[in-house]
Amino acid sequence: MEHTIAAISTPVGVGGISVIRISGSKAFSVAESMFKSKTPFRDIKSHTVTYGHIQDKKGNTLDNVLLLKMKAPKTYTKEDTVEIQCHGGLYVTRKILALAYTNGAVPAQPGEFTKRAFINGSIDLMEAEAVMDLINSQAEDAYREALSQMKGEKSLQIKSIRSELIDLISHIMVIMDYPEYDTEKITAKEAQDKAQDIADRLKVFVEDFDERRIIREGLTVAVIGDVNVGKSTFINRACGENRVIVTDIAGTTRDVVEVKIDVKGLCVTLKDTAGIRSTDNEIEKIGIEKSKQAIEQSDAVIYIADINQPYKDEILHYLRDRDKVICVLNKTDLLLEKDKDKHIESMEKELKKLFKDRIIACSLDKKEGISEIFDKLLDMVNAGSIRSKDSAITNERHKKHILDAITNLENTKEGSFIDMLSIDLTTAAEELGKITGETASADIIDRIFEKFCIGK
Numbered sequence: 001m002e003h004t005i006a007a008i009s010t011p012v013g014v015g016g017i018s019v020i021r022i023s024g025s026k027a028f029s030v031a032e033s034m035f036k037s038k039t040p041f042r043d044i045k046s047h048t049v050t051y052g053h054i055q056d057k058k059g060n061t062l063d064n065v066l067l068l069k070m071k072a073p074k075t076y077t078k079e080d081t082v083e084i085q086c087h088g089g090l091y092v093t094r095k096i097l098a099l100a101y102t103n104g105a106v107p108a109q110p111g112e113f114t115k116r117a118f119i120n121g122s123i124d125l126m127e128a129e130a131v132m133d134l135i136n137s138q139a140e141d142a143y144r145e146a147l148s149q150m151k152g153e154k155s156l157q158i159k160s161i162r163s164e165l166i167d168l169i170s171h172i173m174v175i176m177d178y179p180e181y182d183t184e185k186i187t188a189k190e191a192q193d194k195a196q197d198i199a200d201r202l203k204v205f206v207e208d209f210d211e212r213r214i215i216r217e218g219l220t221v222a223v224i225g226d227v228n229v230g231k232s233t234f235i236n237r238a239c240g241e242n243r244v245i246v247t248d249i250a251g252t253t254r255d256v257v258e259v260k261i262d263v264k265g266l267c268v269t270l271k272d273t274a275g276i277r278s279t280d281n282e283i284e285k286i287g288i289e290k291s292k293q294a295i296e297q298s299d300a301v302i303y304i305a306d307i308n309q310p311y312k313d314e315i316l317h318y319l320r321d322r323d324k325v326i327c328v329l330n331k332t333d334l335l336l337e338k339d340k341d342k343h344i345e346s347m348e349k350e351l352k353k354l355f356k357d358r359i360i361a362c363s364l365d366k367k368e369g370i371s372e373i374f375d376k377l378l379d380m381v382n383a384g385s386i387r388s389k390d391s392a393i394t395n396e397r398h399k400k401h402i403l404d405a406i407t408n409l410e411n412t413k414e415g416s417f418i419d420m421l422s423i424d425l426t427t428a429a430e431e432l433g434k435i436t437g438e439t440a441s442a443d444i445i446d447r448i449f450e451k452f453c454i455g456k
Helices: 027-032 090-102 112-119 125-136 138-152 152-179 189-204 209-217 230-240 282-297 313-319 341-355 368-381 382-388 397-412 418-436 442-449
Strands: 005-008 017-023 048-055 059-069 081-089 220-224 256-262 264-271 298-308 325-330 359-361
Touching: 005 090, 005 112, 017 027, 017 090, 027 059, 027 081, 059 090, 081 090, 090 313, 112 125, 112 209, 112 442, 125 138, 125 418, 125 442, 138 209, 138 264, 152 189, 152 298, 152 418, 189 209, 189 397, 189 418, 209 418, 220 230, 220 313, 230 256, 230 264, 230 298, 230 325, 230 368, 256 368, 264 368, 282 313, 298 313, 298 368, 325 341, 325 368, 359 368, 397 418
Parallel strands: 220 264, 220 298, 298 325, 325 359
Antiparallel strands: 005 017, 017 081, 048 059, 059 081, 256 264
């Protein structure tokens, strides 16, 4: 890489410390021109931390800092790298970064440190993408998925399969180009069978992709119902704090409010929606339309009804084509004790055709039923089974290339001449190489890294 880059690698703002990262052939000279300590910069050992201060060209001290000097190739980017830990104020951090630019560094582009790690062979493309997934993870499942991919476990599986393909292609090419060599012959049928075997193994990676996607992206759940049935109360109880307004006034919630929580390792986004009912209030009508959109855009729905009131067919109409819906019959604490069991049984019987066994009668105000609701939610989306599929992938880009590879491998069934099979086999190998970066074009690489944050 020609340029030496620098960027703030910690979130910009007020905090205990900020980290400024510098990487490239001139990283040491940039740091030496601004860092002063008792130990001359050239005498600082690699991978050690040194206390000192940052000084501008006029000799003014900007901040007291810790400096970590790391000599290539034993660094993240495999380039000379310096990390400066300064106090976490916005102004002082930017002053030090600006000084690094003045002394020869240039601003890093989004994801450029990780891009250099990839280009210099420190990590492959799947591992690079996992870095950003790890940063964005908001619950245990997403974290473990990203960590597994960052360790290269899935990369090794993809590379191993691609290696088999390349061996098969090489075998075919030797037979075609050098028939006089004493090479073990392979028939078109044998090559087709081998291609189909590889295709079948690749299919395991994309099985139940839409369900497994929630591990990486989380689960979006619309919380719907009539006005004042306890939707906001449920969300406040679920996240353990008052995140949304709860009143006895009908139509309090006018917009969709999103709250993210960790449910046994899975990131769940709860959407508190406006109560769906007939109204002449134009603003409330807008909120109700947004509630209907939330139903369409969510992975699952939690329908809350007041067990003391007749349920409304108007709301159930929007749920008849949904298979992932939980019904919560709220406010059981307001039922008369002598009629309680009979009333609950009657309501459940009426709603069972639509909701099957996913009906929970409880009192959200009394903090009842929360765990049971989430247990049914995880069971409904098969969270247990999808967690057990270690071979499956969750990245849409990876899925596309695997499906394209499978298509090319299965195209070999149509060929009767072994030399023609090598074309489809080569294309399949190229598709797998795009996943790990071995055959990825510059455009693919640029599109991936432009999604990264600056400083990573």
